[in-house]
Amino acid sequence: MAIGNAFNNSGGTGSSGGGSSSSVEFSFTNQSSVTITHTFDTKPFVFILDTAGNIIQADIQYTSSSQILINFVISLSGIVVLR
Numbered sequence: 847m848a849i850g851n852a853f854n855n856s857g858g859t860g861s862s863g864g865g866s867s868s869s870v871e872f873s874f875t876n877q878s879s880v881t882i883t884h885t886f887d888t889k890p891f892v893f894i895l896d897t898a899g900n901i902i903q904a905d906i907q908y909t910s911s912s913q914i915l916i917n918f919v920i921s922l923s924g925i926v927v928l929r
Contacts, residue, residue, distance in 0.1 A: 869929040890928040
């Protein structure tokens with residue numbers, strides 16, 4: 847299974863309906879930090895992928911019940927997947 851397919855029961859990334867299996871993508875370009883506001887009821891799992899599909903490690907802070915701050919060591923482009 848490709849890494850992108852691991853985030854969604856229907857075989858791809860992105861928004862996938864309601865309930866506990868839904869996921870949301872946020873794109874970012876050449877940034878060293880990303881702030882995301884979400885509408886999940888609980889703290890979502892955070893997956894970060896670069897443009898080549900590699901999983902990226904970052905400092906992830908849940909700054910409030912609806913906001914996440916992600917800091918990278920260098921500027922990157924890619925997507926953040928919340929699930």
